[in-house]
Amino acid sequence: MGIEIDNGNHLVFSANENFLDFCKDIDSKRTLKVFPPCFGFFDLKEKKKWDLSLENSLFKILFSQKKALIPGSKIFDYFSFLKFLITNNNKSVYELVGKSGIYNTFWEPLTIGVMNTSPKEASAKVLSNVLKKTFFKGKKFCNILQPSLNWEQTLIKPSSEFIKKKGNQIQFNSLLKEIEIKNDMVTNLIFNHKKINIGDNEKVILCIPPTNLNKLLPEIVLPKDYNTILNIHFKIKKNILSKFKQPIFGLINSISDWVFIKHNHISVTVSNANSMNSIDSDKIAKNVWEEICLYLGEKIEFLKFQVVREKKATYHQSTKNLKLIKNLKKIPNNILLAGDWTQYNLPCTIEASILSGKKAIEYLNN
Ligand SMILES: Cc1cc2nc3c(=O)[nH]c(=O)nc-3n(C[C@H](O)[C@H](O)[C@H](O)COP(=O)(O)OP(=O)(O)OC[C@H]3O[C@@H](n4cnc5c(N)ncnc54)[C@H](O)[C@@H]3O)c2cc1C
Secondary structure, three states: OOOOOOOOOOOEEOOOHHHHHHHHHOOOHHHEEEEOOEEEEEEOOOOEEEEEEOOOOHHHHHHHOHHHOOOOOOHHHHHHHHHHHOOOOOOEHHHHHOOOOOHHHHHHHHHHHHHOOOOOOEEHHHHHHHHHHOOOOOHHHOOEEEEOOOHHHHHHHHHHHHHHHOOOOOOOOOOEEEEEEEOOEEEEEEEOOOEEEOOOOOOEEEOOOHHHHHHHOOOOOOOOOEEEEEEEEEEOOHHHHHHOOOOEEEEEOOOOOEEEEOOOEEEEEEOOOHHHOOOOHHHHHHHHHHHHHHHHOOOOOOOEEEEEEEEEEEEOOEHHHHHHHHOOOOOOOOEEEOOHHHOOOOOOOHHHHHHHHHHHHHHHHO
């Protein structure tokens, strides 16, 4: 397309303290753009637009701002929030709030956006943990963070520079092919072009997604199902950007989940998108663009598009898979597993991956 794009849109809430600490450490906080906690929505079927503002506490929204409610909803519907205060590990989001009057307009898009998993299977406990850190705590924790330019400038480049400045190296194109184990201890790591011997007192941190990890440690029972996140990036004429009054909005009864208006392009996210893995990219772009035109209420054109399918964006964050990860067995004694998926109390996010990194450092220091 001739412009730099991220593979996905990666929205981060200001509640994500490990992410913010990390940005501070690598000196990239200034590259973050902070949006107030207000989500615009458009229901394509009902042709209705509304804003869901978290500027006020949930309590205030319910009892003093009836206008702020989601169209068609009643105050009673919002009591579904309370169910997340006491949920257990066995319930899906649908089992908890599937009957709520704001299921289609709120719980479903929220769950898919946060967990990349259908609410029919997504763990209510994980969503509850997110709500307790964000919506339940107030607006300070619900601001939306996005990179001013892109994630390369906010995370990748500054963290690579940080690593180098500390005298360490990143070795690209080093694929771990085999792990040698003796008496439940890793003894050798065999890469595509070298072998590293692991001494008796040394430890290994493996930050590899479950799918590849299982090729190296086949004994461990890990989740096998993954969900796609699909992004369609549209290059457009710059004057079109000013037509959009909100930088991020959600679509309901649509293919598109979230639309992000970037400084030089428009990017649309479709989560939980396995059903679109084999659909032609031209067809997806055409249909999604029609949805954007419907939102604007006028026919506009795009110049070019690029569809990016991340077929293994996250594992299927169901109650069943969560239990698997919580009770992992047969891990060699001198290995710590890291990566977003290991933090089973949180969704697979940047926050979870950074938290797992922090825990890995604690493991090394003990
Ligand atoms: C399209 C998309 C949208 C997303 N949206 C959001 C969002 O809005 N907000 C949010 O917070 N998060 C979002 N995420 C999730 C976020 O990107 C991940 O949680 C995070 O990047 C995970 O980081 P990680 O380091 O744990 O794992 P990864 O980034 O998966 O890193 C694992 C690394 O291991 C390497 N590897 C695998 N096998 C081997 C091997 N055998 N030898 C050597 N190396 C190996 C891989 O090449 C990879 O570099 C999104 C993800 C995608 C794909």
